[in-house]
Amino acid sequence: MGKECIRVGLVGAGTIGKGVVDLYKRNGDLINDRIDFAVTLAKVADQDHKRLQALDLDEKMLSTDAAEVLDDPEIDIVIELIGGIEPARSFIAQALENGKYVVTANKDMMARHGQELLALAREKNLNIFYEASVGGGIPLIRPLKHSLVADRVSRVLGIVNGTTNYIFTRMAQDDLSLEDALSEAQRLGFAEADPTNDIEGLDAAYKLVIMANLAFGKKADFDQVHIEGIKGVTYEDIAYAREIGYTIKLLAIGEDLPEGLALRIHPALVPMEHPLASVLNELNAVFIESEAAKELMFYGPGAGPMPTAAAILSDVVEAARCIRFNVSNGVVEGELQDTGFVPIGAVECRFYLRFLVEDRAGVFASLANAFADEGVSLDMVIQKRRVGNLAEVVLVTHEVREEAFHRALSKVTGITAIKPNPSIIRLLG
Ligand code: HSE
Numbered sequence: 238m239g240k241e242c243i244r245v246g247l248v249g250a251g252t253i254g255k256g257v258v259d260l261y262k263r264n265g266d267l268i269n270d271r272i273d274f275a276v277t278l279a280k281v282a283d284q285d286h287k288r289l290q291a292l293d294l295d296e297k298m299l300s301t302d303a304a305e306v307l308d309d310p311e312i313d314i315v316i317e318l319i320g321g322i323e324p325a326r327s328f329i330a331q332a333l334e335n336g337k338y339v340v341t342a343n344k345d346m347m348a349r350h351g352q353e354l355l356a357l358a359r360e361k362n363l364n365i366f367y368e369a370s371v372g373g374g375i376p377l378i379r380p381l382k383h384s385l386v387a388d389r390v391s392r393v394l395g396i397v398n399g400t401t402n403y404i405f406t407r408m409a410q411d412d413l414s415l416e417d418a419l420s421e422a423q424r425l426g427f428a429e430a431d432p433t434n435d436i437e438g439l440d441a442a443y444k445l446v447i448m449a450n451l452a453f454g455k456k457a458d459f460d461q462v463h464i465e466g467i468k469g470v471t472y473e474d475i476a477y478a479r480e481i482g483y484t485i486k487l488l489a490i491g492e493d494l495p496e497g498l499a500l501r502i503h504p505a506l507v508p509m510e511h512p513l514a515s516v517l518n519e520l521n522a523v524f525i526e527s528e529a530a531k532e533l534m535f536y537g538p539g540a541g542p543m544p545t546a547a548a549i550l551s552d553v554v555e556a557a558r559c560i561r562f563n564v565s566n567g568v569v570e571g572e573l574q575d576t577g578f579v580p581i582g583a584v585e586c587r588f589y590l591r592f593l594v595e596d597r598a599g600v601f602a603s604l605a606n607a608f609a610d611e612g613v614s615l616d617m618v619i620q621k622r623r624v625g626n627l628a629e630v631v632l633v634t635h636e637v638r639e640e641a642f643h644r645a646l647s648k649v650t651g652i653t654a655i656k657p658n659p660s661i662i663r664l665l666g
Contacts, residue, residue: 238561238562238563239560239561239562239563240313240560240561241274241275241561242274242275242276242277243274243275243276243277243313243314243556243557243560243561244277244279244280244311244312244313244314245276245277245278245279245312245313245314245315245316245553245557246279246280246281246282246306246307246309246312246314246315246316246337247278247280247281247282247306247315247316247318248281248282248283248303248306248307248315248316248317248318248319248328249282249283249316249317249318249319249320250281250282250283250285250288250289250291250292250318251283251288251318251319251320252542253318253342253369253542253545253546253549254281254283254288254292254316254318255288255291255292255542256541256542256543256545256546257316257318257546257549257550258278258281258292258294259542259543259546260543260546260547260550261278261546261550264550265277265278268550268554272554272557272558272561274557274561276553276554276557278294278298279298279309279311279312280298280299280300280305280306280309280312281294281298281299281300281306282299282300282301282302282303282305282306283301284301285301286299286301289301303319303324303328307328307331307332307335307337308331308335310335312337313337313338313556313557313560314337314338314339314340314553314556314557314560315328315329315332315337315338315339315340316339316340316341316549316553317329317332317339317340317341317342317343318341318342318343318549319343320342320343320345320346321343321345321346322345322346322349322350325341325343325346326346326350326354329341329346329354329365330354330357333354333357333358333361333363333365334357334361336361336363337363338363338364338365338366338556338559338560339354339358339363339364339365339366339556340365340366340367340549340552340553340556341365341366341367341369341370342367342369342370342545342548342549343367343370344370344371344440344443344444344447345443347365347367347370347443347447348442348443348444348446348447348459349443349459351365351367351447351450352450352456352573355570356572359570359572362565363565364556364559364570366378366552366553366555366556367447367552368548368549368551368552369545369548369549369552370443370444370447371397371444371447371448371523372395372397372444372521372523372535372537372539373399373521373537373538373539373540373541373544373545373548374537374538374539374541374543374544374545374547374548375521375522375523375535375536375537375538375539375544375548376535376548376551377448377523377535378447378451379551380533380535381448381451381452382451382570385452385525385527385530387529388527388528388529388530389493389527389528389529390452390453390493390525390526390527390528391492391493391526391527391528392490392491392492392493392525392526393445393448393449393452393489393490393491393492393523393524393525393526394488394489394490394513394523394524394525394526394665395441395444395445395448395488395489395490395521395522395523395524396486396487396488396489396513396516396520396521396522396523396539397440397441397444397445397448397489397521397523397539398435398438398440398441398444398487398489398521398539399427399518399519399520399521399538399539399540400419400422400427400428400429400432400435400436400440400519401435401436401441401466401467401487402486402487402516402517402518402519402520402521403418403422403427403428403518403519404418404419404422404428404467405418405467405470405475405484405485405486405487405504406517406518407421407422408470408472408475409472409475409476409479409484409485412472412476413472414471414472415467415468415470415471415472419432419436422519427518427519427540436466436467436468437464437466437468438464438465438466438467438487438502438503439464441464441487441489441502442459442462442464442489442500442502443459444489445457445462445489445490445491445500445502446458446459446462446500448489448491448523449491449498449500450573451570452491452493452525453491453493453498453576454571454573454574455493455498455573455574455575455576456573456574456575456576457491457498457500457576458578461498461500461578462500462501462502463500463501463502463503463580463581464501464502464503465501465502465503465504466487466502467487467504469504469660469661469662470485470504470660470662471660473591473660474589474591474660474662477589477591477619477621477631478506478589478662479509481617481619481631481633482508482509482510483506483507483508483509483514483589483664484506484507484509484514485504485505485506485507485662486504486505486507486513486514486516487502487503487504487505488502488503488504488505488507488513488665489501489502490502490503490505490665492579494579496577496579496583497576497577497578497579498576498577498578498579499578499579499581499583499584500578501581501584503662503663504662504663505662505663505664505665506589506662506663506664506665507665508665511524511665512524512534513534513665516536519538519539519540520536520537520538520539521536521537521538521539521540522534522535522536522537523535581639582638582639582640582643583638583639583640584638584639585636585637585638585639585666586636586637586639586663586664586665586666587616587633587634587635587636587637587663587664587666588633588634588637588642588661588662588663588664589631589632589633589660589661589662589663589664590630590631590632590633590634590646590659590660590661591621591629591630591631591632591659591660592629592630592655592656592658592659592660593624593627593628593629593630593655593656594627594628594630594654594655594656595626595627595628595654595655596623596626596627596628597654600652600654600655601618603652603654604630604632604649604652604655605618607645607648607649607651607652608634608645608649610645610648611641611642611644611645611648612637612641613634613635613637613641613642613645614634614635614637615632615633615634615635616633616634616635617631617632617633618630618631618632619631619632627656633664636666646659646661
């Protein structure tokens with residue numbers, strides 16, 4: 238048996254850090270009763286002394302110097318909650334070099350540098366736990382790592398960004414514009430003051446890389462993810478999608494195809510009957526398709542201090558158990574396989590298009606011909622309404638290779654009777 242009292246240090250006392258301290262104060266005794274040994278929060282570091290004071294802890298536990306946690310030989314587990322790449326990456330490496338287990342919620346860093354840090358952890362017979370990096374309070378990393386290790390996952394579909402899901406929900410329910418829905422999300426605290434990474438899809442891309450690594454056992458490269466944010470979607474698109482039986486969601490899609498991994502973030506029309514269609518507001522969900530278990534969905538709060546703190550403290554317990562029971566390395570996360578990547582042009586899917594055309598004879602025929610020339614078959618063509626002296630047309634294709642669709646589209650947009658800048662949204666197939 239290892240140590241009876243495991244000491245934990247926290248670096249970063251922002252919103253999530255404070256959530257961890259609050260939940261530890263509330264449930265620390267419960268945790269210790271459940272695991273039958275002691276896990277103690279020993280030290281918290283943050284550059285900002287005001288944030289430290291807000292934690293309402295004994296002053297002796299507080300420091301403005303991260304090194305006092307990272308280099309303290311009495312600390313067994315370091316929780317990193319400062320976010321971003323540096324100095325978080327160096328802090329984690331330093332903690333591992335000093336023989337400490339690491340718990341982090343840092344998705345940017347795990348997506349970009351997780352593999353090198355996990356290799357260092359393996360070398361040191363330690364581990365990094367990162368349950369809170371994807372889906373906040375939803376158990377996801379542990380199911381992917383443990384429960385599905387004997388299965389073959391073929392596809393991961395995630396609504397992994399609460400801000401954009403809240404925006405689409407409000408646009409759908411109240412015909413709000415994207416800007417108004419975003420302002421409301423910020424007012425209610427669901428969106429960050431600077432929501433650029435959410436709106437542009439980067440936040441979801443980081444989370445997709447982390448999930449794809451574990452789901453497929455292959456090295457998912459962040460730079461190979463095709464990323465489109467939500468700015469091109471209007472409430473008209475959401476309303477028309479609803480008329481044909483779909484809702485619109487920002488999806489993180491990872492597929493393990495014979496040619497390699499296809500990784501993409503983009504808005505998509507999701508059939509109303511698909512379980513992901515019912516994931517509303519700021520909630521997150523991940524839908525997994527696999528050979529043996531078939532279809533699984535993990536659903537819940539993807540952010541927020543308390544759900545995220547619960548995931549972080551569960552990781553602390555996992556690390557503490559490794560130390561207490563001398564299990565070196567925890568559950569082994571083996572080295573991932575190298576893989577190829579499928580470019581977006583080679584991905585096949587259906588497309589929704591909305592555009593304005595001059596309302597005169599022959600326009601539909603030239604449109605249909607332009608698609609037919611590239612072998613793009615149309616499933617649906619609907620004339621929606623008049624906008625001035627133009628007609629608004631909504632069209633849905635059958636499944637088509639993306640590069641063929643774009644060749645057809647450049648012909649379509651070259652027709653003078655068809656106005657430029659159509660709305661284009663993929664359908665979930
Ligand atoms: N900003 C993220 C979201 C939460 O809106 O889901 C943190 O990853």
